Amino acid sequence: MNIFYTPDIDGETYKLSPEESKHCVRVLRAKIGDILHLVDGKGSFFKTEIVEASPKSCVVRCVERIQDFAKLNYDLHIAIAPTKNIDRLEWFLEKCTEIGVSSFTPILCEHSERKVIKPERLEKIIVSAMKQSLKAYKPVLNPLTKFSDFVKNNQDSNKYIAHCNSELDKQLFKNICKTDKSAVVMIGPEGDFSIKEVQLAEQNNFTGISLGESRLRTETAGIVACTTFNIINS
Numbered sequence: 001m002n003i004f005y006t007p008d009i010d011g012e013t014y015k016l017s018p019e020e021s022k023h024c025v026r027v028l029r030a031k032i033g034d035i036l037h038l039v040d041g042k043g044s045f046f047k048t049e050i051v052e053a054s055p056k057s058c059v060v061r062c063v064e065r066i067q068d069f070a071k072l073n074y075d076l077h078i079a080i081a082p083t084k085n086i087d088r089l090e091w092f093l094e095k096c097t098e099i100g101v102s103s104f105t106p107i108l109c110e111h112s113e114r115k116v117i118k119p120e121r122l123e124k125i126i127v128s129a130m131k132q133s134l135k136a137y138k139p140v141l142n143p144l145t146k147f148s149d150f151v152k153n154n155q156d157s158n159k160y161i162a163h164c165n166s167e168l169d170k171q172l173f174k175n176i177c178k179t180d181k182s183a184v185v186m187i188g189p190e191g192d193f194s195i196k197e198v199q200l201a202e203q204n205n206f207t208g209i210s211l212g213e214s215r216l217r218t219e220t221a222g223i224v225a226c227t228t229f230n231i232i233n234s
Contacts, residue, residue: 002028003131005138006038009046013061014038021058024050036060041130041138045069069136072100074181074233079105079150080222081189084113090125092219096139096226097129103140109147111191117144147197150186151204158183159206162221163193170208173225177232185209185225190218 004020016024024030032053038046038060045066052059078101083089093104104126106117122141130138158178162185163170177183186193186201193201198208211224 001037003134004036004038005041005127005131007041009038009040013059016058018056022055024058025053025055039136043068043071043136045136071137075102076226076229077103077184078187078222078226079107079184080187081109081112081218082106082114082117083218084190088219092222093122093125094129095223097126098133099226100230101139101226103142105142105150106144107147107150108144109189110194110197112189148200151201151206154184156182156184160209161186161198161201161206162209162211162225163188163198164215165195165198168198168208170210173209173211174228177229179233181233183229187218187222187225
C-alpha cells in the first residue's frame with residue numbers, strides 16, 4: 001500500500017503536489033480509477049480514487065475517510081540531544097516514529113557536540129517513517145531548545161531524565177514507568193548529562209532513570225525508552 005502525505009487536504013477532491021503527482025503517475029504508473037491512500041498527519045486516513053491522472057496534476061476524489069486512524073493510546077514526548085553524526089539522529093527519528101511517539105524536542109546540553117540541525121531534513125525523515133509504518137499521525141518536531149529552558153517550562157506530569165552517573169539516584173525505567181498514558185523522557189548527548197543538569201531536572205520534578213546495565217549510544221537509548229513505554233502502555 002502506497003501512502004501519500006497530504007497535510008492540507010480539505011473537501012471531496014484533492015490535487016496532489018507536482019512532486020507527488022509525478023511519483024504517482026510516472027513511477028507508480030497509476031491511472032484513472034485506481035485507489036490511492038492519503039494521510040493528513042492529524043489522524044485522518046483517506047481512501048481516494050484517481051479522477052485525473054496527469055504527471056503534473058493528479059486529482060483524486062475521496063471515497064472514504066477514517067478519523068483517528070491507528071491512534072496511539074498514550075502520549076510520549078522524547079527530548080534528545082542531537083548526535084554528532086546526524087545520521088544517527090535521523091535513524092532514531094525514523095525508528096521511534098515507526099514504533100510510536102507523539103513529539104520530539106532536540107535539546108542543547110553542556111556536553112552537546114552538535115548545536116545545529118536542519119529541521120526540514122528531519123521533518124522529511126519523520127514523514128517518510130509515518131507513511132512507511134501506515135500511521136495517520138505525524139509526530140511533532142519542536143525547535144531546538146536549551147536544556148534549562150526545556151526542564152523549567154515542561155509541565156508534563158510524568159517526567160524522566162535518563163543518565164549514567166552512578167553518584168546520582170536513578171531507577172530502572174521499566175520498573176517505574178507508569179501506565180497513565182503520558183510522559184516525557186530526556187536523553188542526553190554522547191558525553192551524558194552533566195551532574196548540574198541532572199540536579200536541575202530533579203529540582204523541576206524529573207525522575208532520574210536507567211535504561212539498563214549496558215552503556216547505550218544516544219540514539220539507542222532513545223529507542224529503548226520509546227519501546228519500553230510502548231510495551232508498558234500497549
